[in-house]
Amino acid sequence: MKNLYFLKNKLQTTTFIILAMIPVFVDSYYVNNISFFMLWTFIALSLSLIWGKGGILSFGQAAFFGLAGYSFGIIGINFADVFGVGVWSVILALIITGIFGLIVGYFLFYGGIYDVFVGIVTLSITLVFETFMSQTAGPEWTVGIARLNGFNGMQGMPSIGINLFGHNFEALDNKGYYVILALAVLAIYLLDKLANSKFGLVLSASKEDRLRVQSLGYNVKKVHMLTFAISSVLAGMSGILYTNWGGFITPESMGLVSAALPVVYCAASGKNNFFAVFLGTILLVWISQELAINGRQFALIFMGLLLVIATRYFPDGMFLFFIDLLKKITQKVIGN
Amino acid sequence: MSESILNINKIKKTFGGFTAVKDVDLKVNRGEIRFIIGPNGAGKSTLFKLIIGHLKPDYGDVIFKSEYLNKLDLHQRIKKGIGLKFQAPSIFNEMTVLENLEVAANETNLEKYDDFIKRFGFFEEKNSLAGDLSHGKKQWLDIALASISNPDLVLLDEPTAGLSFEETKKTGEIIKYLNKQGTTFLIVEHDMEILKQIATTVSVLHLGAMFVEGTPESVLKNKDVAKIYLGVS
Numbered sequence: 001m002k003n004l005y006f007l008k009n010k011l012q013t014t015t016f017i018i019l020a021m022i023p024v025f026v027d028s029y030y031v032n033n034i035s036f037f038m039l040w041t042f043i044a045l046s047l048s049l050i051w052g053k054g055g056i057l058s059f060g061q062a063a064f065f066g067l068a069g070y071s072f073g074i075i076g077i078n079f080a081d082v083f084g085v086g087v088w089s090v091i092l093a094l095i096i097t098g099i100f101g102l103i104v105g106y107f108l109f110y111g112g113i114y115d116v117f118v119g120i121v122t123l124s125i126t127l128v129f130e131t132f133m134s135q136t137a138g139p140e141w142t143v144g145i146a147r148l149n150g151f152n153g154m155q156g157m158p159s160i161g162i163n164l165f166g167h168n169f170e171a172l173d174n175k176g177y178y179v180i181l182a183l184a185v186l187a188i189y190l191l192d193k194l195a196n197s198k199f200g201l202v203l204s205a206s207k208e209d210r211l212r213v214q215s216l217g218y219n220v221k222k223v224h225m226l227t228f229a230i231s232s233v234l235a236g237m238s239g240i241l242y243t244n245w246g247g248f249i250t251p252e253s254m255g256l257v258s259a260a261l262p263v264v265y266c267a268a269s270g271k272n273n274f275f276a277v278f279l280g281t282i283l284l285v286w287i288s289q290e291l292a293i294n295g296r297q298f299a300l301i302f303m304g305l306l307l308v309i310a311t312r313y314f315p316d317g318m319f320l321f322f323i324d325l326l327k328k329i330t331q332k333v334i335g336n
Numbered sequence: 337m338s339e340s341i342l343n344i345n346k347i348k349k350t351f352g353g354f355t356a357v358k359d360v361d362l363k364v365n366r367g368e369i370r371f372i373i374g375p376n377g378a379g380k381s382t383l384f385k386l387i388i389g390h391l392k393p394d395y396g397d398v399i400f401k402s403e404y405l406n407k408l409d410l411h412q413r414i415k416k417g418i419g420l421k422f423q424a425p426s427i428f429n430e431m432t433v434l435e436n437l438e439v440a441a442n443e444t445n446l447e448k449y450d451d452f453i454k455r456f457g458f459f460e461e462k463n464s465l466a467g468d469l470s471h472g473k474k475q476w477l478d479i480a481l482a483s484i485s486n487p488d489l490v491l492l493d494e495p496t497a498g499l500s501f502e503e504t505k506k507t508g509e510i511i512k513y514l515n516k517q518g519t520t521f522l523i524v525e526h527d528m529e530i531l532k533q534i535a536t537t538v539s540v541l542h543l544g545a546m547f548v549e550g551t552p553e554s555v556l557k558n559k560d561v562a563k564i565y566l567g568v569s
Binding site for chain 2 (some may be wrong): 211212213216217218
């Protein structure tokens with residue numbers, strides 16, 4: 001087991017080094033594209049935590065994505081002249097999202113809502129958010145000076161960044177790429193730490209038997225509420241990075257498709273393994289984008305099929321499936 | 337006079353028109369290995385669930401170390417110093433034996449883990465998945481989970497269900513060892529062998545009410561107990 005852990009770390013480190021070197025060798029167009037692929041990993045990681053480790057399937061991650069994106073935009077637009085707004089808007093947006101996640105988590109778990117009902121309630125929250133934001137097109141829908149702009153989405157927010165001694169640092173292009181990569185490395189490191197802590201052990205145990213965990217003296221509802229809040233912050237990170245990347249956020253980011261895609265990323269990559277989810281999400285967003293060139297619906301059909309196939313044939317994720325397959329083929333070849 | 341650790345005062349539980357537990361009084365003293373026996377439908381499991389808070393009583397009190405537990409949730413009762421094992425082995429199958437113990441322990445005391453691993457015979461399997469253990473070892477792991485955090489009182493619901501004669505005997509030895517370390521046991525059980533081996537006091541439930549209490553010898557010799565429990569006329 002120790003050897004495998006070392007291998008995993010080695011693989012992780014090598015992957016991150018390769019990713020860090022990409023902007024040196026690759027055109028900025030592709031760097032920008034990979035930034036886009038990577039920013040989705042946070043929402044997938046958030047689901048990996050609550051679903052993969054905690055056994056709670058949430059469709060609410062898209063709502064947190066949107067809430068954080070809009071909050072980031074509203075704060076940024078309203079306080080554009082305040083020093084460090086590009087950093088403070090990120091922090092405040094994450095705090096707002098975390099508090100909302102905590103409140104939703106409280107009502108869910110202390111209300112005894114579990115299993116499939118969590119999915120139903122969280123999906124409803126996501127769709128309510130989308131419906132509400134879609135009807136904010138009129139000029140009366142403003143927060144301070146920030147117009148919500150309905151279905152067309154909010155625009156014009158300052159980027160993540162800071163002005164130091166007259167120098168502007170903005171998390172865009174190559175700098176943005178490194179900011180996203182650094183945040184992803186940090187997120188995976190912290191999530192691994194969390195999963196291997198006592199809290200993580202209790203969370204994993206609760207996936208198997210909630211009553212038994214309670215009978216060992218743990219407040220399972222509290223554990224789930226806190227995990228839900230942490231996962232909402234992670235999903236919010238994706239929303240903020242998405243808004244920063246494109247300079248806009250639309251209600252569509254909280255739609256049915258947006259709620260379902262992280263589930264596909266997680267299920268197909270191996271929802272229990274943060275690094276696999278990180279890699280799988282980059283791969284799947286890239287494939288999805290390539291397919292989208294030939295028609296958006298085609299990409300969605302592929303994702304739907306992938307979810308069905310993953311559930312049936314590789315419940316532990318495509319990477320483990322291919323590693324096992326490779327092992328079997330190697331053994332067969334050596335055996336012959 | 338022995339100090340009482342658990343007091344059940346006139347507790348009652350009905351399901352619709354059926355009375356499962358009828359004004360039961362029970363006093364467990366510190367250091368005891370108390371067995372609760374009775375024929376099927378006597379109310380043993382209901383009483384067990386009332387003690388841990390899994391069921392709410394119609395009336396009556398559960399007092400542990402002079403503190404009323406009635407309004408507390410299961411995890412809050414456990415925090416007061418109670419260990420618990422349900423009837424069916426409820427361990428975490430997808431985690432290793434060591435991880436199971438880590439979840440249950442309230443401190444990172446590696447010596448304690450080692451002691452438990454040796455005592456319960458898990459040394460070779462400590463890094464194996466708990467789901468791969470034999471039924472007997474699953475039961476022992478479940479008892480280990482209930483007792484690793486040094487609770488004052490451990491409640492066991494049928495700890496020997498499905499065990500062989502030898503395994504039952506070893507279970508008795510483990511419980512006796514833990515009892516000597518200072519843990520009081522309240523055990524709901526059907527198996528008379530382990531009762532004879534380790535019980536200090538026996539309470540017999542019948543039709544939801546306390547029928548008789550006493551030493552194992554006196555209870556087992558009691559003709560009325562034989563009549564209701566063993567069907568001997």
